[in-house]
Amino acid sequence: GAVVSQHPSRVICKSGTSVKIECRSLDFQATTMFWYRQFPKQSLMLMATSNEGSKATYEQGVEKDKFLINHASLTLSTLTVTSAHPEDSSFYICSARVSSGGREAFFGQGTRLTVV
Amino acid sequence: GNSVTQMEGPVTLSEEAFLTINCTYTATGYPSLFWYVQYPGEGLQLLLKATKADDKGSNKGFEATYRKETTSFHLEKGSVQVSDSAVYFCALSLSGSARQLTFGSGTQLTVLP
Numbered sequence: 001g002a003v004v005s006q007h008p009s010r011v012i013c014k015s016g017t018s019v020k021i022e023c024r025s026l027d028f029q030a031t032t033m034f035w036y037r038q039f040p041k042q043s044l045m046l047m048a049t050s051n052e053g054s055k056a057t058y059e060q061g062v063e064k065d066k067f068l069i070n071h072a073s074l075t076l077s078t079l080t081v082t083s084a085h086p087e088d089s090s091f092y093i094c095s096a097r098v099s100s101g102g103r104e105a106f107f108g109q110g111t112r113l114t115v116v
Numbered sequence: 117g118n119s120v121t122q123m124e125g126p127v128t129l130s131e132e133a134f135l136t137i138n139c140t141y142t143a144t145g146y147p148s149l150f151w152y153v154q155y156p157g158e159g160l161q162l163l164l165k166a167t168k169a170d171d172k173g174s175n176k177g178f179e180a181t182y183r184k185e186t187t188s189f190h191l192e193k194g195s196v197q198v199s200d201s202a203v204y205f206c207a208l209s210l211s212g213s214a215r216q217l218t219f220g221s222g223t224q225l226t227v228l229p
Contacts, residue, residue, distance in 0.1 A: 043220055
């Protein structure tokens with residue numbers, strides 16, 4: 001089956017620094033990738049839809065300048081949390097759909113971000 | 117708006133016990149419904165899905181039936197195994213393409229030998 005690799009799986013950073021999270025589709029091309037955020041004991045919330053070669057579409061309430069998304073190729077999307085603060089600590093997870101069609105979304109293993 | 121309410125965990129069962137994880141939804145329209153499973157250290161995997169009322173999704177001994185009258189999609193398995201220990205997420209999509217999913221909060225299942 002299709003594999004999505006997310007890196008890193010865990011990261012601890014200091015307040016004010018930036019953190020980049022990568023999401024790669026290993027054996028398929030993904031025109032569209034999705035970034036989710038999950039707080040403890042809460043649902044996964046869609047943050048943004050990442051489109052290859054164009055700007056990401058952000059959900060209401062998600063700061064574009066805070067969460068920078070780049071989708072420069074059909075196999076890689078990155079999420080950069082800029083000037084991180086403790087309230088940004090969360091579980092971030094990406095998913096991707098196969099460009100050639102199909103309805104299933106494939107998920108990365110998630111990234112646990114802790115800002116101290 | 118759209119939402120998914122999922123049975124709170126954690127759930128701990130003995131091997132071969134019967135499993136039910138409740139899931140109800142609220143949606144404007146006719147959603148497709150999904151169960152995803154996340155094993156430790158891995159990504160979410162689609163476990164099963166149903167795209168219309170009365171459909172039954174099944175996989176690996178798990179089943180869930182799309183009940184429009186009760187807006188539910190409860191996950192069941194007759195005899196759980198230790199290897200079923202994972203987090204289970206109920207989700208819906210109005211597009212029917214798993215493009216944009218609304219998730220429940222997840223239920224941690226631990227099966228003891």
